[in-house]
Amino acid sequence: MQPARDIVSTRELSKELIIQLFNRADELTNGVTPPLLTGKRLGTLFFEPSVFVRLAFESAMIKLGGGVLYSTEFQFSEINSLTTDSHFFDMVKLVSDFSDVLLLRHPFEGSAKLAAEIADCPVINCGDATHSPIQALIDLYSIRTLKKQIEGLQIGLVGNLKEARNVKSFIEAVSNFNAKICLVSRDELRLSGRFLHDFRLRAENDSNFGLEEFYSLKECISKLDVLNLSNLEINLEGEKHKYVIDEAVFTKAKRDLMIIPPMPRKAELPIDIETRLSPSSPTPFGTFFTQAQIGVNLIVAILEYLLYQE
Amino acid sequence: MVTKQIIIDNIPRGLAFEVLRVIGIDGTFTEPAKIELNIESETLGLKDKITIHSPLDDRFFARLSLIASTITIEEIDELGNSRKQDSIDLPDRIIRMICCDNDQCITNKMPVTPKFSVEKEGLVPRLRCEYCETIIEQLIFEETED
Numbered sequence: 001m002q003p004a005r006d007i008v009s010t011r012e013l014s015k016e017l018i019i020q021l022f023n024r025a026d027e028l029t030n031g032v033t034p035p036l037l038t039g040k041r042l043g044t045l046f047f048e049p050s051v052f053v054r055l056a057f058e059s060a061m062i063k064l065g066g067g068v069l070y071s072t073e074f075q076f077s078e079i080n081s082l083t084t085d086s087h088f089f090d091m092v093k094l095v096s097d098f099s100d101v102l103l104l105r106h107p108f109e110g111s112a113k114l115a116a117e118i119a120d121c122p123v124i125n126c127g128d129a130t131h132s133p134i135q136a137l138i139d140l141y142s143i144r145t146l147k148k149q150i151e152g153l154q155i156g157l158v159g160n161l162k163e164a165r166n167v168k169s170f171i172e173a174v175s176n177f178n179a180k181i182c183l184v185s186r187d188e189l190r191l192s193g194r195f196l197h198d199f200r201l202r203a204e205n206d207s208n209f210g211l212e213e214f215y216s217l218k219e220c221i222s223k224l225d226v227l228n229l230s231n232l233e234i235n236l237e238g239e240k241h242k243y244v245i246d247e248a249v250f251t252k253a254k255r256d257l258m259i260i261p262p263m264p265r266k267a268e269l270p271i272d273i274e275t276r277l278s279p280s281s282p283t284p285f286g287t288f289f290t291q292a293q294i295g296v297n298l299i300v301a302i303l304e305y306l307l308y309q310e
Numbered sequence: 311m312v313t314k315q316i317i318i319d320n321i322p323r324g325l326a327f328e329v330l331r332v333i334g335i336d337g338t339f340t341e342p343a344k345i346e347l348n349i350e351s352e353t354l355g356l357k358d359k360i361t362i363h364s365p366l367d368d369r370f371f372a373r374l375s376l377i378a379s380t381i382t383i384e385e386i387d388e389l390g391n392s393r394k395q396d397s398i399d400l401p402d403r404i405i406r407m408i409c410c411d412n413d414q415c416i417t418n419k420m421p422v423t424p425k426f427s428v429e430k431e432g433l434v435p436r437l438r439c440e441y442c443e444t445i446i447e448q449l450i451f452e453e454t455e456d
Contacts, residue, residue: 011443088420110416110441129414130442168443194412194444 007302008112008125010133010169015176022141024301029145029294034304040066042303043099045091045115046126047106052292053126053134057103060299066307069099092118101306122306127165130195134302136169138295139260140177143226145294146258150177154223158184158245159230159262161191167230168195171211175202180210182220217245222252228260317384318360318374322433323348326358328377332449333370335362354380354433375400376408376449378434400428400435408437409450415442424452 007013028034042061046054058068088111096102096119104115105126112125125133144150155174161167161183168191171181181199183191190196190213203211214220221227229245250257321329326345330336335343341364351357357380366383374381375397384394404426410417417424417439426446429436437446 009443108416108419109412109414110439110443113441114416114420114422194447198445 006112006116006123006125007133007306008116008123009131010136010172013133013137013173018137018140018173018176021137021298021301021305022144024304025141025294025298026145028297028300034064034300035308036065037061037303037307038065040064040100040307041069041098042066043069043095043102043121045095045102045104045106047104048127050105050126052295053105053138054103056138056292056295056299057124057126057303060296060303063296064300064303066100066303069095088114089118093120096121096123101303124302124306130165130168130192132166132169133173134299135166136173137302138298139166139170139228140173141298142260142294143258147225150174150179153179153225154182154220155179155226155228156182156184156217156220156224157228157230158217160189161185161230162189164230167191170228171199175199175206175209178208180212182212182214182224184214184217184220186215217249218252221249221257222254224257225254226258226260227253229262314363314388315386316362316364316366317386318362319357319382319384320351320354320378320380321358321360322354322378322380323356323358325377325434326360328449329358329360329374329381332373332377332451333366371395372398373449373451376404376435376437379430380433400430402428404428404437406452408446409452410439410442410444411446411448411450412439412442412444415439415444417441 040061042057044054044057058070061068088106092102092104092115096115099121101122101124102115102119103124103126104112106112106115106128109129109131111128112123112131116123125131127135140150143153143155147153157167157170162185174181183196185191191199199211203209212220217227318329318333326347330345341362343363344361346359346361348356349359371383374383379397379400381397382394384392386392406423408424408426410424410426412418416422422441425440426437427440429438437449438444439446
């Protein structure tokens with residue numbers, strides 16, 4: 001199969017490709033040794049901070065025998081100057097010239113798509129204002145791994161859906177798998193109308209994709225198989241507030257409810273909530289660190305797919 | 311042909327005011343015009359219709375195709391001769407011509423040529439920005455200097 005040129009949006013990823021990447025990650029988890037990518041260079045351009053996704057890629061690239069170009073002077077500290085016109089074009093071109101694959105995080109919507117047009121190597125979108133395909137794929141792969149399937153699941157998304165960058169990408173990815181999405185938010189934090197309208201239309205026309213909206217977690221917690229906590233910071237009148245979830249709501253939750261917390265976690269839930277909900281959980285941090293470990297094999301599969309050509 | 315009257319017909323119900331906006335008719339327009347809303351139509355159920363007693367710039371005709379594929383335009387000259395044209399077939403992709411109405415889109419932050427994929431299911435085409443992937447809610451046309 002011809003390698004994908006870039007991974008900038010889950011909308012552009014076919015169900016077949018997603019399954020192919022997941023299956024490959026499964027093989028790696030089961031002990032298959034990936035081919036080495038000796039001499040391959042991972043370029044990074046982060047105009048906003050990132051911990052988990054960047055570390056996962058750097059770790060995977062090192063595991064595969066490649067190297068990481070960590071261009072500190074282009075990092076987010078110079079965001080004001082580097083988000084303007086020519087700087088962006090020049091930096092993407094320059095870093096891609098020295099790289100075999102380029103990681104990008106940038107605050108403007110569609111910036112990764114533009115970077116993919118400029119760059120001479122594949123571009124991986126590690127997050128712009130409304131796309132976060134890598135996080136979406138990691139979340140979905142974690143669900144498939146821990147729940148053994150995606151089809152038929154009811155997946156809740158709660159938090160500040162209006163400003164969360166991963167929500168749109170996650171819904172796009174889930175929509176391939178005959179699962180149902182439950183959006184939970186107060187009116188002022190609802191998913192942006194332009195996306196909501198699009199997803200509603202798709203749900204109307206595609207019997208394999210379900211979408212329901214709720215005002216409160218209480219209304220739907222009992223039927224959820226997965227709860228994905230999105231951006232849990234709220235900007236109100238210039239002040240940041242935390243979106244805190246009342247623990248009592250989980251008394252009605254399924255015993256095997258899988259919780260995907262945002263990374264890094266904040267004070268939205270007690271840190272041991274998953275252990276108390278699911279005593280069989282392997283760690284006191286539930287899926288957070290489990291997911292991080294699961295995600296690395298998926299990242300290896302993505303790098304291998306983009307860079308390794310027989 | 312000296313145009314005396316233009317009839318913009320088969321506008322899906324509710325879109326007459328969008329048509330007026332796109333062809334540049336607002337409160338400052340001084341020529342006679344007639345706007346009919348919610349007329350019965352065999353094909354559309356209900357439709358809107360606009361009649362203008364003045365010529366219309368040709369560039370607006372292509373723009374109307376972006377609002378709905380059903381729209382027809384009839385020009386009638388001083389002698390009563392009529393020339394009717396259907397909406398033009400939209401291409402699968404539109405480059406330039408319109409701007410993304412999402413102000414957070416990279417095309418509105420940097421000098422990038424807007425590109426849209428055209429989704430043609432239904433009467434009203436949906437234009438999806440190839441960069442931010444949002445569906446255009448309001449048509450904003452690029453104005454170029456002559």
